[in-house]
Amino acid sequence: MATAVKGVEKAVERRHHEIPPVDDEEQAAGRASRPRGKRRLGPGKAIPFGYLIGPLLLLGVWFWGSAAGWIDPRVLTAPWTVATTAWDLWESGRLGPDLLVSARRFAFGLAFGVGAGLVLALVSGLSRWGEAIVDGPVQIKRSIPNLALLPLLLLWFGIDERMKIITIALGVLIPIYLHTHNGLRSIDGRYAELAETLRLGPAAFIGRVVLPGALPGFFLGLRFAVTASWLSLVVVEQVNATSGIGYMMLLAGTYGQTDVIIVGLVLYGLLGLGSDAIVRIAQRRVLSWRRTLED
Amino acid sequence: MSLIRAAKPQGTGARVGDAARASGAVVLTDVVKRYGRGPGAVTALDGVSLRVEPGSFTCLLGASGCGKSTLLSLVAGLDDLTAGSIDDVERPVAMMFQEPALFPWLTVAGNVELALRVRGVGRAERRQRAAELLDTVRLEGFAHKRPHELSGGMRQRVALARALAQDASVLLMDEPFGALDAMTRDILHDELERIWRERELTVLFVTHNVREAVRLGDQVVLLSSRPGRVLNVYDVAMDRPRRIDSAPVANLAAEITDALRAEVSRHAG
Ligand SMILES: Nc1ncnc2c1ncn2[C@@H]1O[C@H](COP(=O)(O)OP(=O)(O)OP(=O)(O)O)[C@@H](O)[C@H]1O
Numbered sequence: 001m002a003t004a005v006k007g008v009e010k011a012v013e014r015r016h017h018e019i020p021p022v023d024d025e026e027q028a029a030g031r032a033s034r035p036r037g038k039r040r041l042g043p044g045k046a047i048p049f050g051y052l053i054g055p056l057l058l059l060g061v062w063f064w065g066s067a068a069g070w071i072d073p074r075v076l077t078a079p080w081t082v083a084t085t086a087w088d089l090w091e092s093g094r095l096g097p098d099l100l101v102s103a104r105r106f107a108f109g110l111a112f113g114v115g116a117g118l119v120l121a122l123v124s125g126l127s128r129w130g131e132a133i134v135d136g137p138v139q140i141k142r143s144i145p146n147l148a149l150l151p152l153l154l155l156w157f158g159i160d161e162r163m164k165i166i167t168i169a170l171g172v173l174i175p176i177y178l179h180t181h182n183g184l185r186s187i188d189g190r191y192a193e194l195a196e197t198l199r200l201g202p203a204a205f206i207g208r209v210v211l212p213g214a215l216p217g218f219f220l221g222l223r224f225a226v227t228a229s230w231l232s233l234v235v236v237e238q239v240n241a242t243s244g245i246g247y248m249m250l251l252a253g254t255y256g257q258t259d260v261i262i263v264g265l266v267l268y269g270l271l272g273l274g275s276d277a278i279v280r281i282a283q284r285r286v287l288s289w290r291r292t293l294e295d
Numbered sequence: 296m297s298l299i300r301a302a303k304p305q306g307t308g309a310r311v312g313d314a315a316r317a318s319g320a321v322v323l324t325d326v327v328k329r330y331g332r333g334p335g336a337v338t339a340l341d342g343v344s345l346r347v348e349p350g351s352f353t354c355l356l357g358a359s360g361c362g363k364s365t366l367l368s369l370v371a372g373l374d375d376l377t378a379g380s381i382d383d384v385e386r387p388v389a390m391m392f393q394e395p396a397l398f399p400w401l402t403v404a405g406n407v408e409l410a411l412r413v414r415g416v417g418r419a420e421r422r423q424r425a426a427e428l429l430d431t432v433r434l435e436g437f438a439h440k441r442p443h444e445l446s447g448g449m450r451q452r453v454a455l456a457r458a459l460a461q462d463a464s465v466l467l468m469d470e471p472f473g474a475l476d477a478m479t480r481d482i483l484h485d486e487l488e489r490i491w492r493e494r495e496l497t498v499l500f501v502t503h504n505v506r507e508a509v510r511l512g513d514q515v516v517l518l519s520s521r522p523g524r525v526l527n528v529y530d531v532a533m534d535r536p537r538r539i540d541s542a543p544v545a546n547l548a549a550e551i552t553d554a555l556r557a558e559v560s561r562h563a564g
């Protein structure tokens with residue numbers, strides 16, 4: 001009796017963890033060999049904090065390689081040295097202000113870029129005339145790298161914050177525009193038919209059908225945009241700046257301080273990963289009505 | 296005011312238009328609908344003439360692919376005719392699509408309320424009316440679910456609730472009860488019949504279930520296999536409410552089924 005109860009408990013636990021049953025008893029009882037409730041195709045159930053596993057593995061290799069002496073500290077500083085350097089920089093009050101300046105540029109550039117990209121995507125997605133006017137210039141901008149635009153932007157706006165934020169915004173605008181526009185245009189035609197039989201007016205059609213329908217595209221664009229924002233930040237801060245993480249790294253490069261450079265790189269990586277995670281969480285919540293392989 | 300939709304070079308539209316204006320009927324005259332051009336073109340409807348009296352209940356029967364959904368979307372004005380004319384008094388038309396089309400980003404209540412919002416119904420009243428309609432289709436308690444959390448039959452019922460929320464006088468329904476169990480369907484037949492009478496709706500109802508057609512319809516229209524033409528119109532002169540399993544319904548249904556079977560096998564052979 002006691003063993004039977006235990007067996008049930010075990011089975012329940014196993015189902016909970018979705019490990020395929022290997023018990024002879026269950027096979028004999030005619031159970032399907034595949035646990036119920038599990039999709040055979042597709043990536044399977046989400047792993048909690050799965051997005052951290054890859055970066056942690058990378059960190060592990062770095063640790064191990066440095067500890068075992070396979071990585072020359074002059075080539076790549078050991079992680080603990082990087083940590084103490086970061087702490088020293090923070091303590092001495094050099095890291096804090098630089099970080100703040102970089103974060104500010106990132107945030108403003110992202111905000112303006114997203115706003116502009118969204119407006120352009122709506123104008124061009126909702127009207128043929130808008131598309132005729134807006135789409136071409138955006139495609140042209142798309143094929144010009146930010147780095148190539150920089151000299152001109154420098155001449156126009158000088159070297160102050162304005163120029164940096166505009167450069168970042170220009171990089172952000174492109175993915176937002178492309179993916180939102182594509183999202184708008186690929187909304188299922190049946191929804192438009194439905195809206196027509198419901199006699200929705202133009203405002204209600206845009207607000208209740210077009211915008212929610214374009215959200216998946218917008219979020220995809222936003223993920224690219226966040227990356228674009230960090231990338232542009234690096235370019236701006238290393239080409240022309242007197243503050244920020246990029247400037248800190250540039251300075252360290254001239255003095256041969258590998259550890260400071262690595263601190264900067266790790267910071268960029270962490271901030272990039274963190275902001276992408278935030279966008280993904282927001283995407284999950286806002287797009288909970290979708291049924292995709294993600295769930 | 297009369298709304299006449301006709302193929303571009305048309306001659307008969309105006310005359311029929313007057314007739315419709317006088318009676319309020321929906322009148323289809325020699326309606327032809329072709330999809331595509333050249334050798335690959337498909338003729339979905341080929342000369343359909345039909346008269347749907349105001350306040351009547353018309354059921355459409357026909358083999359799969361004979362053009363029933365096409366006919367409804369033409370009446371709803373979602374598509375252009377190739378030839379002929381459709382003529383009705385301009386008034387709101389509510390449509391229930393074959394695949395239950397709900398906005399996936401709105402909740403069940405949100406989908407129903409959208410139809411009310413368009414008509415300018417206030418917030419509090421919207422909420423109350425939506426709850427009532429969801430009650431009618433027996434979905435109380437599902438107001439805050441999203442469509443993907445519902446079964447196919449439940450989604451159909453949400454679509455029905457929304458169509459009723461539109462308060463249109465013409466209701467076009469494309470196999471609305473196809474995914475329901477017999478019991479739920481019986482109950483919804485009663486509800487639909489009640490609402491149809493109360494609001495004096497004009498209903499055009501597509502179904503593959505012959506008994507359902509006889510249970511509900513004032514007239515049952517049998518369409519030929521593709522290209523669709525009107526093969527026969529059966530007037531159902533039985534007292535309401537009818538029971539779907541009563542003998543008179545079964546007898547007429549058997550007669551219509553035979554005609555339908557003959558038509559389908561004529562095409563298969
Ligand atoms: N948008 C379209 N483009 C091209 N052909 C179409 C289109 N819609 C329908 N057809 C064709 O028109 C014919 C009639 O289609 P329709 O959907 O009206 O059939 P139906 O009677 O509703 O069939 P079912 O009972 O299976 O729903 C079919 O042969 C179909 O291939």
Ligand SMILES: [Mg+2]
Pocket residue numbers: 363364365393469
């Ligand atoms: Mg159909």
